[in-house]
Amino acid sequence: MEINPILQNVLAPPVLFFLIGAISVLFKSDLEIPAPLPKLFSLYLLLAIGFKGGIEIQKSGFTDQVLPTLSAAILMSLVIPLIGFLILRYKFDVFNSAAIAAAYGSISAVTFISAESFLESQKIAFDGFMVGALALMESPAIIVGLLLVKFAAPQNRPKSRKMHLSAILHESLLNGSVYLLLSSLIVGFLTASSNPSGIAKMEPFTGQLFYGAECFFLLDMGIVAAQRLPRLKNAGSFLIGFAIFMPLFNAFIGVFVARFLSLESGNALLFVVLCASASYLAVPAAMRMTVPEAKSSYYISTTLGLTFPFNIVLGIPIYMSLVNTIIPLSPL
Amino acid sequence: MEINPILQNVLAPPVLFFLIGAISVLFKSDLEIPAPLPKLFSLYLLLAIGFKGGIEIQKSGFTDQVLPTLSAAILMSLVIPLIGFLILRYKFDVFNSAAIAAAYGSISAVTFISAESFLESQKIAFDGFMVGALALMESPAIIVGLLLVKFAAPQNRPKSRKMHLSAILHESLLNGSVYLLLSSLIVGFLTASSNPSGIAKMEPFTGQLFYGAECFFLLDMGIVAAQRLPRLKNAGSFLIGFAIFMPLFNAFIGVFVARFLSLESGNALLFVVLCASASYLAVPAAMRMTVPEAKSSYYISTTLGLTFPFNIVLGIPIYMSLVNTIIPLSPL
Amino acid sequence: MEINPILQNVLAPPVLFFLIGAISVLFKSDLEIPAPLPKLFSLYLLLAIGFKGGIEIQKSGFTDQVLPTLSAAILMSLVIPLIGFLILRYKFDVFNSAAIAAAYGSISAVTFISAESFLESQKIAFDGFMVGALALMESPAIIVGLLLVKFAAPQNRPKSRKMHLSAILHESLLNGSVYLLLSSLIVGFLTASSNPSGIAKMEPFTGQLFYGAECFFLLDMGIVAAQRLPRLKNAGSFLIGFAIFMPLFNAFIGVFVARFLSLESGNALLFVVLCASASYLAVPAAMRMTVPEAKSSYYISTTLGLTFPFNIVLGIPIYMSLVNTIIPLSPL
Amino acid sequence: MIFSERELDAIIKTLEKANVPGYTVMKHATGRGPERVVTEDMEFTGLGANAHVIVFCEQELIDKMRDNIRDDLSYYGGVAYISEATPL
Amino acid sequence: MIFSERELDAIIKTLEKANVPGYTVMKHATGRGPERVVTEDMEFTGLGANAHVIVFCEQELIDKMRDNIRDDLSYYGGVAYISEATPL
Amino acid sequence: MIFSERELDAIIKTLEKANVPGYTVMKHATGRGPERVVTEDMEFTGLGANAHVIVFCEQELIDKMRDNIRDDLSYYGGVAYISEATPL
Numbered sequence A, B, C: 001m002e003i004n005p006i007l008q009n010v011l012a013p014p015v016l017f018f019l020i021g022a023i024s025v026l027f028k029s030d031l032e033i034p035a036p037l038p039k040l041f042s043l044y045l046l047l048a049i050g051f052k053g054g055i056e057i058q059k060s061g062f063t064d065q066v067l068p069t070l071s072a073a074i075l076m077s078l079v080i081p082l083i084g085f086l087i088l089r090y091k092f093d094v095f096n097s098a099a100i101a102a103a104y105g106s107i108s109a110v111t112f113i114s115a116e117s118f119l120e121s122q123k124i125a126f127d128g129f130m131v132g133a134l135a136l137m138e139s140p141a142i143i144v145g146l147l148l149v150k151f152a153a154p155q156n157r158p159k160s161r162k163m164h165l166s167a168i169l170h171e172s173l174l175n176g177s178v179y180l181l182l183s184s185l186i187v188g189f190l191t192a193s194s195n196p197s198g199i200a201k202m203e204p205f206t207g208q209l210f211y212g213a214e215c216f217f218l219l220d221m222g223i224v225a226a227q228r229l230p231r232l233k234n235a236g237s238f239l240i241g242f243a244i245f246m247p248l249f250n251a252f253i254g255v256f257v258a259r260f261l262s263l264e265s266g267n268a269l270l271f272v273v274l275c276a277s278a279s280y281l282a283v284p285a286a287m288r289m290t291v292p293e294a295k296s297s298y299y300i301s302t303t304l305g306l307t308f309p310f311n312i313v314l315g316i317p318i319y320m321s322l323v324n325t326i327i328p329l330s331p332l
Numbered sequence D, E, F: 001m002i003f004s005e006r007e008l009d010a011i012i013k014t015l016e017k018a019n020v021p022g023y024t025v026m027k028h029a030t031g032r033g034p035e036r037v038v039t040e041d042m043e044f045t046g047l048g049a050n051a052h053v054i055v056f057c058e059q060e061l062i063d064k065m066r067d068n069i070r071d072d073l074s075y076y077g078g079v080a081y082i083s084e085a086t087p088l
């Protein structure tokens, strides 16, 4: 593993803007992107990435790889929270363990987008159906997290608050970001199949603007992540270690799964990044609602303050090296 | 009238995003586009549509059709509220009747934009001066509505609240959206005549981005419309029927006027859509201020919850069939 | 000096939209661009102008002119507040004089952007390093202003509020807009030198969109400036005269400095505009924090209500004539 | 004191006329009143949420404004309540 | 009464059931409670600031709602205080 | 307690030092004070509206904070009033 790809990743505009945001907090600059502007960009990115993914899927058709890959993605988002839960239970109660584990089983769309930009700058191809994997990995992790709470700690909870399966499903499947991503994917698919002129008309909005909007959003993410970082001190070194070790561990499993699926290197990187990334939006929102016993500072400051920056700045090029090392090995 | 054009309309990205927004409310997803982001898009759409309209008008010059068409548009926005008022008085008091009638005499810019997109996807030409009609039809309907209140119900109102003609004119002519549309039209016209290089520099913003921004805004409109729909239950079946019947009735009158004006099919559709659409922004804002006796839920839930979705999804292709049937008939 | 360039400037879309915004306030239209949408555009403009400037600097390299010009720019932003302070002390106390003087020593990024647009429409070349001058002129003026307060009025201030140099430096150098502009410049520079494909991918966002976003932002600036204008009445005729005289005076000094630096006419205009423009954002924010004794209505209503519109509408073409007259004269 | 943003100008004029020492306005409040509907209805593109206005002032000033404010509120809708408060 | 925006629907339902004459909601409040962290944490992309709800009503109504609201607040977090106020 | 957003950090520090059980902040308030101008002036690109802070706490805590807060407010501007309130 050379230093070069990391440096190259750091010198790309999105990562630079991320760093600028983080440094502004360090230097106590009053740079601020007030609410709800970040929400505008996050909605836009989800819509655009879904729409483009839908078009790609329609174009390439459902190849042999699609179904196995999507199934493996869902499987990973079910297994990772279980592993995480077991590790976290050494130090934390059921509620906190389940909430943090769910976050690591789920994904971060912005990390995924950054990985796509990284691949584009390296001129490595990848397929649109990986956006489908992105969309499908958010909900199962939430479900596993809530089931863990339901079964591991039913006696501690006030009676009136028993979780119903329907509530769990609703919270996980109809979460705003999952919904927007999936439905934009469908819109993209339908547009490509029945109304191809619509693609060209959307292109300036969903295509050309994307990179710049990504930079702007990462500027804000840098600010937000750096603001959350100091709160990690209260979380203790166990959690800090977990926030770095867990993505690496997940990436390691992920790369072998990718190899087993015979994914090419572009798709393999995206698959690994999905495994390694952690949710700081959908899962925290769902957990805050359904598991108020868990401390939100734990699952937010780890995922957002540490895992996210680590993945964006160092993780992606590291995973690329991993992919380049493991995937080309002679078949299992 | 075949089903095909309706399906084709429904499968265009803007309508699909509208439906996505509506469905998210149905499924109780927490997808939300927080204020003031929708305002950003509505301001943008008005600015862009005005600017482009102004350029078109300058390019084509004032043809013979311009003046008659604009006059007919104003006439329609004066007559429709009167008809609506007479119908509504069967069930409602003067205040509510006048407010609802004014909304149906006025127009919806987003419906107009959707009709333009529909025409573009069908490759049917239309003229920039129709944006002028759009801009001119908002104010007269407000004026008629307020005059109806003034003369039909002066004795009921507290003395200190007598409406002055100047206040009526101010509220109707200097309404934010009317003002922005008209002034952007003038800017477009002036730019085209004295500074043509400015057109090319504006094109990425007002032109290329337009379709995507329209989709984003319609996503929000879908959410908002679906949130208003259930309130219609309180309004009663008379008002529900009115919200569907009135646009069809107005379209029917509109298509004959369009034929009388010898408009070609593109302009004819836009004219019909202007007649058939109802205002859910400018008129409600003016009515809330000047006729607080009227129930805002009546005029908002009908126009926004029912008439607007009806026009966007079914109305436009229906009106197109109407235009294609009536316009080519042998001259009157 | 002919009237033609002024008219030509007024008929450009950005200036037209500025006037539209101002007129809407005059006519009491309820057109409004609600917070934080203007902030979105101001952040965007700073980011885009910095990024493009960084790319230009990297492309052209550090020519002989760069260092002298930047040094002269800093010098001007140190000297102008001193002159302004001496003038203002005739009528105002130390606090108000220092705050207003600092605003006039500093710059307005939007005025600078308007000057760039003006040059582009006139097809006159200018260099990217002038953005560096823009970034460097904001802080020194703030420092001078605060030092003036520190040394001219130490006895009047409550003891616990003594200004520390470190606080002054922090407030002036890490101000959000200075920070974003400078760091975007660095990102642009790094991208151009190590990742040229990133430039093309940013271009639709930072390049093509720029003109339209500028128009939209100037629409808001027109509203805001016109809202501030009436407050000037309380400020008295001395301050009104100052708000027009000071930019002309500064422009006059600036054009001779530009000539001394042998700047070509494009760069010379930008240099003059930097001298003539006054800050209504960074400086007021800093002064509000550190010199609460000064009346914010003084330094905001002059810079924003009068100097800014004057520069945008009349100033820039006047300065261009000045540049065209003075610069080509035989060498000093 | 809570009422629609669109009446804000009128109320502020009343306050200014009564020479209140100051006031604070918080926009974008939503709510429901006894008869009229949820006012979120009007907020959707930025027109017409409610405003929450706080005024700290002497009892006499309140008496002076009472009639004017009542008038506005009864016509356009809105509520106003008084609470005792002492300066810190 | 101050609590998280995400509980807003539940609280409003309680208020409606108690037939309060009206209420006002101010969103986007942030804050810190005795044990839990600063809630700005959740605001960063628009999910989950606090809401500040004001209700002017009779004492009896308060008594009717007390238990339900207490229940929600103790579970999800939030505070509710009562102050006396007379209509203007 | 109402004051400029730009002083918010200082006030919060005072509150935290006094160990208040919690507080709530509402930003984007605008207003007018006795001498200074309408603060909407500063809001136009997002810098410097007022903040409205609510603290429910015991009388003794208020006494502890009083001097520090008064100090900040008298220098930067702003008002603070106390009302009685009982927990629900």
Ligand SMILES: Nc1ncnc2c1ncn2[C@@H]1O[C@H](COP(=O)(O)O)[C@@H](O)[C@H]1O
Pocket: D002, D003, D004, D029, D030, D031, D032, D033, D034, D035, D036, D038, D039, D050, D076, D077, D078, D079, E020, E021, E022, E023, E024, E025, E054, E055, E056, E057
């Ligand atoms: N009892 C109340 N408590 C708190 N806010 C109220 C109350 N009644 C009315 N409001 C507010 O006043 C606004 C106007 O009410 P109305 O006069 O009924 O249209 C509502 O939208 C609420 O925000």
Ligand SMILES: Nc1ncnc2c1ncn2[C@@H]1O[C@H](COP(=O)(O)O)[C@@H](O)[C@H]1O
Pocket: E002, E003, E004, E029, E030, E031, E032, E033, E034, E035, E036, E038, E039, E050, E076, E077, E078, E079, F020, F021, F022, F023, F024, F025, F054, F055, F056, F057
């Ligand atoms: N003593 C207090 N005074 C004012 N607001 C409070 C107080 N305690 C809690 N809050 C608000 O209630 C929210 C939830 O608090 P908690 O129940 O501790 O999670 C906080 O974020 C604050 O906005």
Ligand SMILES: Nc1ncnc2c1ncn2[C@@H]1O[C@H](COP(=O)(O)O)[C@@H](O)[C@H]1O
Pocket: D020, D021, D022, D023, D024, D025, D054, D055, D056, D057, F002, F003, F004, F029, F030, F031, F032, F033, F034, F035, F036, F038, F039, F050, F076, F077, F078, F079
């Ligand atoms: N009597 C008052 N009632 C309510 N708010 C006030 C009052 N006086 C001042 N304020 C608020 O405090 C802010 C600062 O006031 P000042 O200290 O005069 O600059 C104003 O902008 C108002 O928002």
Ligand code: NA
Pocket: A080, A103, A104, A105, A106, A107, A250, A274, A275, A276, A277, A278
């Ligand atoms: Na993961």
Ligand code: NA
Pocket: B080, B103, B104, B105, B106, B107, B250, B274, B275, B276, B277, B278
């Ligand atoms: Na109509």
Ligand code: NA
Pocket: C080, C103, C104, C105, C106, C107, C250, C274, C275, C276, C277, C278
């Ligand atoms: Na200057």
